[in-house]
Amino acid sequence: MPETGTVERSTLGSQEYRGLVVVDDEEIVLTSLRSLIAIATDCRIDCYTEPKQALESIRRNGADLVIADYSMPEMDGMEFLSCVRDFDPEITRVLLTGYADKDSAIKAINQVALFHYVEKPWDNDQLLLIIRNGLERRLLLKQVREKISRLDDAHAEVKEMQMKLLKAFL
Amino acid sequence: MNSRILIVGQPTEIRETLRNALQAPEWELREEPDAQAALDLVHEYSPQVILAAVDMLDVTSFLEQLRSTREAPVVVLITPPGSRERAIQELRAGAHDYILMPLAPEELRYRVSCAVERKRTLDAILLQLTQAEKMASLGRLVAGVAHELNTPIAAIYSNSDVLSRSVRRLMGLVSDLPPSAEKREIQAVLEVLSNTSEVDCIACERVIDVVRNLKTFARLDEAERKAVDIHEGLDSTLRLVECQFKSNVHVSKDYGELPPIECYPNQLNEVFMNLLVNASEAIEGQGIIKIRTRREGDSVVITIADTGKGILAADLAKIFDPGFTTKGPGVGTGLGLSIVYKIIQAHGGTIEADSTMGKGTTFTITLPLAASQRATSVPVPEPQPHGG
Ligand SMILES: Nc1ncnc2c1ncn2[C@@H]1O[C@H](COP(=O)(O)OP(=O)(O)O)[C@@H](O)[C@H]1O
Ligand SMILES: [Mg+2]
Numbered sequence: 416m417p418e419t420g421t422v423e424r425s426t427l428g429s430q431e432y433r434g435l436v437v438v439d440d441e442e443i444v445l446t447s448l449r450s451l452i453a454i455a456t457d458c459r460i461d462c463y464t465e466p467k468q469a470l471e472s473i474r475r476n477g478a479d480l481v482i483a484d485y486s487m488p489e490m491d492g493m494e495f496l497s498c499v500r501d502f503d504p505e506i507t508r509v510l511l512t513g514y515a516d517k518d519s520a521i522k523a524i525n526q527v528a529l530f531h532y533v534e535k536p537w538d539n540d541q542l543l544l545i546i547r548n549g550l551e552r553r554l555l556l557k558q559v560r561e562k563i564s565r566l567d568d569a570h571a572e573v574k575e576m577q578m579k580l581l582k583a584f585l
Numbered sequence: 586m587n588s589r590i591l592i593v594g595q596p597t598e599i600r601e602t603l604r605n606a607l608q609a610p611e612w613e614l615r616e617e618p619d620a621q622a623a624l625d626l627v628h629e630y631s632p633q634v635i636l637a638a639v640d641m642l643d644v645t646s647f648l649e650q651l652r653s654t655r656e657a658p659v660v661v662l663i664t665p666p667g668s669r670e671r672a673i674q675e676l677r678a679g680a681h682d683y684i685l686m687p688l689a690p691e692e693l694r695y696r697v698s699c700a701v702e703r704k705r706t707l708d709a710i711l712l713q714l715t716q717a718e719k720m721a722s723l724g725r726l727v728a729g730v731a732h733e734l735n736t737p738i739a740a741i742y743s744n745s746d747v748l749s750r751s752v753r754r755l756m757g758l759v760s761d762l763p764p765s766a767e768k769r770e771i772q773a774v775l776e777v778l779s780n781t782s783e784v785d786c787i788a789c790e791r792v793i794d795v796v797r798n799l800k801t802f803a804r805l806d807e808a809e810r811k812a813v814d815i816h817e818g819l820d821s822t823l824r825l826v827e828c829q830f831k832s833n834v835h836v837s838k839d840y841g842e843l844p845p846i847e848c849y850p851n852q853l854n855e856v857f858m859n860l861l862v863n864a865s866e867a868i869e870g871q872g873i874i875k876i877r878t879r880r881e882g883d884s885v886v887i888t889i890a891d892t893g894k895g896i897l898a899a900d901l902a903k904i905f906d907p908g909f910t911t912k913g914p915g916v917g918t919g920l921g922l923s924i925v926y927k928i929i930q931a932h933g934g935t936i937e938a939d940s941t942m943g944k945g946t947t948f949t950i951t952l953p954l955a956a957s958q959r960a961t962s963v964p965v966p967e968p969q970p971h972g973g
Pocket of ligand 2: 859862863921922
């Protein structure tokens with residue numbers, strides 16, 4: 416039986432570090448997600464109950480996709496995700512909440528350019544799909560950025576050649 | 586229903602006049618000459634109306650004491666000629682009306698029936714207020730419970746799925762082993778695990794369903810208020826639930842001309858959904874669900890009628906209570922109609938049920954066309970734990 420929602424490392428560029436960071440003040444949620452990621456994907460996952468520690472880790476080691484609980488005592492999920500965005504907008508951001516509240520979902524999507532909004536209790540297949548698509552987005556953004564910079568380089572090279580040519584003829 | 590009337594006052598001739606004037610089957614009379622004894626009688630007899638002859642020493646204190654009783658009957662003073670001034674003072678102290686002697690029986694009867702009517706209205710308002718209050722505090726309680734249950738059930742639900750995945754993985758690995766007694770034993774154990782986790786998943790889904798209902802009940806979700814075509818909502822909800830209907834349920838629509846209605850559309854859809862599902866569940870053999878909409882003055886009236894088994898007269902008063910269900914554990918949650926009630930109330934409307942055993946049930950919703958004051962203020966949810 417094929418496992419739906421499996422996140423294959425190969426689809427994500429195997430040379431890369433593919434890391435998920437999850438923040439929730441409830442340990443039981445972290446444990447559940449850790450087990451899910453371990454059995455159904457080959458992603459790395461780091462879990463934190465403290466948003467501040469999670470931010471530190473992201474600043475140090477980077478991350479590809481971040482999942483944050485909405486309600487946490489010290490810093491709420493929105494604030495946390497907006498810090499993540501400030502640090503690196505290419506990191507895919509997912510919010511977990513207790514209520515399917517369309518208004519705050521829309522607000523969140525606009526405010527922190529959220530990739531997805533997941534209601535607790537979540538469905539594992541759905542969550543895995545979101546993670547896969549979110550990582551793909553991250554990879555595409557990266558590839559686009561690299562292509563642009565290569566184009567820039569090429570462009571600069573062409574310019575330099577032009578200059579050299581000009582100089583040779585002048 | 587009979588109206589209970591208590592006549593209070595010393596002079597026997599006044600009591601007699603009153604008694605004679607009020608001889609009618611709809612009025613049940615009791616008499617008590619002494620004011621103090623009358624106050625005690627109020628608890629036992631719980632009259633709707635008290636006719637008090639103003640020969641009592643202290644009408645003001647009598648009225649005051651009456652007001653603090655749970656029954657709080659409406660008081661009409663029987664006032665001697667020439668004491669209009671005093672009667673008016675007593676009106677300020679809380680009497681509903683006064684009648685000057687000599688008594689004209691026609692007038693007396695008219696005034697008493699007015700007083701009875703007033704008492705009915707007051708009782709109805711009080712009932713509505715207590716109901717609304719009960720609903721509000723229950724909402725807070727439910728929100729708390731739903732919030733507390735949400736995260737643990739989320740974890741269990743996810744874990745049971747992880748367990749299924751792990752067992753599947755192990756089964757795959759074991760099946761590659763060469764046949765042996767150990768292999769068979771391992772496979773048997775994995776089979777047990779697999780069945781267990783499957784049951785866990787299904788059990789979780791049921792709990793999640795209940796928690797979701799509780800969340801909706803507590804919060805009424807906050808999508809925007811806008812003017813919409815109610816028929817669209819009815820039709821889309823119908824499409825959603827129709828696939829659950831048994832083939833013996835036939836739906837007929839009778840839509841009137843309706844202007845767009847200011848409302849929270851998804852909440853109204855929730856109302857329609859609950860009523861339609863209940864209706865279909867009430868139909869045992871062949872049956873019809875009739876949906877009818879009409880504009881009536883400044884309101885819209887929506888009726889959802891079924892030809893199902895009906896509701897016992899004794900249950901009719903309880904169906905909107907949260908948790909009331911006749912569907913048995915694991916089938917009904919008894920929350921549907923209490924959610925319906927809250928939503929309609931928040932829209933400034935009313936909902937009534939009318940039922941005949943064996944014939945069917947009709948729910949009538951009346952919604953104001955214009956946005957009412959209530960509807961704009963009620964559904965704003967109080968700050969509540971979010972997520973978690
Ligand atoms: N259309 C109907 N016909 C007969 N009984 C009904 C109908 N609608 C509601 N009821 C009664 O009201 C009860 C409460 O309904 P509801 O609040 O929706 O809870 P539930 O459907 O979970 O029992 C039902 O259990 C049923 O006894
Ligand atoms: Mg129901």
